Amino acid sequence: MSRDPHPHAPIPTRPEPPAPAGAGTPSETPLLSVHAAVVFLAAVIIGLVMGGLMFLHDKSVPTAVAAGLGSFGLSVPVLHKLIG
Helix, strand or coil: CCCCCCCCCCCCCCHHHHHHHHEEECCCCCCHHHHHHHHHHHHHHHHHHHHHHHHHHHHCCHHHHHHHHHHHHHHHHHHHHHHC
16 A cells, blocks of 8 residues: 655646647747838838829829839838948
């Protein structure tokens, strides 16, 4: 007849949830750094605003797209130097 060494041990009411699959492994490096994400997001906003303003001015979609892409492309290096 064996006796339980801890007769008054509390019984867990709820089992522990399983850990996420990647909990034990170190996280992978992100695709973009925070700096790059902020720069690209700001450049996209600038491109959209400039494209929208150009469309409201000329009512021409190709002109608006060209203005938006041009302002996006020119603002990326400027924002990279300013933010950082």
